[in-house]
Amino acid sequence: MGMGWFAWWMVIIASVLLIVVGLRFTLRGWKDE
């Protein structure tokens, strides 16, 4: 399939990881009032 598609998928996976990790970090210690 080529390097292009491989890189494309890698960035997508990294983006999803960013969201998961970022959300976890952001919500840590978050108190609803």
Added chain:
Amino acid sequence: MNELIFAPVPVPGFAYGAWAAVGLGLMLAVCFAVGFLSRKKAATFEHFLVGHRDIGPVMTGLALGATWLSGWATLGMMGVTYQVGWSGMWFAGIWTLFGIIPCLFLTGRKMQQYSAKFGARTVPDVLGIRFQSRVVQSLAALVMIFFTTLYAVGQFKAGATCWHAVTGLPTFWCLLLSTVVVFIYMIVGGYTGTQWSLAIQGAVLGVACFALGLAALVFVGGPAAMNLKLMAENPSLLALMRTDLPATGNTQLFSHPVGIVSTFFIFLTMAVGFPHNVARFLGMRKMTRKDMMLLTLMVFLVAGPPIFLNAITGLCSRAHFGPQLLGLAPWKADLAAPYLAMAAGGTFLSTLYITGVFAAALSTLAGMLMVMAGNVTRDIIHIWRPQTPDKVLLKLTKVLLAIFLLIPFYWTFHKPPELLAVFMGYASIGLGGIFIFCTAASFYWRRATASGAILCMVYGVLSTLIGAIFTARGKIGMGTLEFIVLIGCGLCYFLGSYLQKPLPAEKLKELF
């Protein structure tokens, strides 16, 4: 060079143009209806700028997606991968979530708090409060106006390119059509319901880009077939870095490691730098954990999968049409997506897609114009001359909207940018380099002071302007420029902050 025969370029026709007008008309009608419903509520100057601070996470998420994604995302990105192949992917929005997600996580809640706690109405207003400085507030307003004007030029070209694809009319008429749509949208009142209209546009552009990407891939015969066709035309279209292109100028973004790495940083800093993105949180209600999760999900849906597919759409267009579009001045590679929409999906897909482009361009323009007009009235006139009546400010805001609309129109007509994405890239480098520090870092670094912010802004504007000239002349690469601006802004901001005493402890306690 080769005997390959590429598919003919679609012929514009009445049906394409008429359907595009119908699709656009429908979207505008919905936006107007929403604008009209919320119009009565925007009676005061404050409501005009931020609404009632009661907007929920779904609407905010969609609106944020809409202002983040502009004509660059819905049209310019395809132009980049069409022109250079896979190596264009880095600059063609593949880092989309690395831009908008940090913006959401780093600035979302803070902006909302500044709005609720201190009554901030604009982004410079927030900075003025953070640094306790009217100079910072007014300077930030000026910097934002300057760069967003550049960015607005791109929106006009995006709209006009679509009109050319479907109608085949000459440049002037396409630009005029594009401007008429923007004017109608602004004047009839689409902007008064900004957040709601933006949310609708976010949904439309997400669906449109997603549908076009999938249709394009099926149309060229799937992922492997697409690569085979590109290979047959020119194997370097498959390279992830095109070392055959010049390593200076804007091609550095595709040809050199410095350029490719810089694309990541351009995107990472850009969304935080865009005042029209960050301003979305000002009208939001107090956020709960669940709100934050919902907000993230909406942003992902609009700014994630549809934009990942954009790079692919451009490649499919190259596989299908070959290099033919590069000869069609002044639109050139930016025609890649509209023409493919016509070839792959006929009137239905092209109508959906063009509605999507206008949704993206209009939402970004509307968001930016509101920022520009609000910046002048609120952050420059009001703070230096507080006795100016509210009514005058509101009227002035509306007059300024028209003026700020005319400047980019004239510019686009006079000298349309060559490749849309590259042109808009300069504005992003400047805004991102400056405000990743002045806005985002200042929310977390207590020692930041007005002197640091002022130095950072002055350096950011000058280095971007001077650097852009050197880049255009091929003296340095566009990626090198990104690092010169970003690292320099960081140094000015951090070192400059130590030139002044920090804010008093009790003030800092209130702010943090």
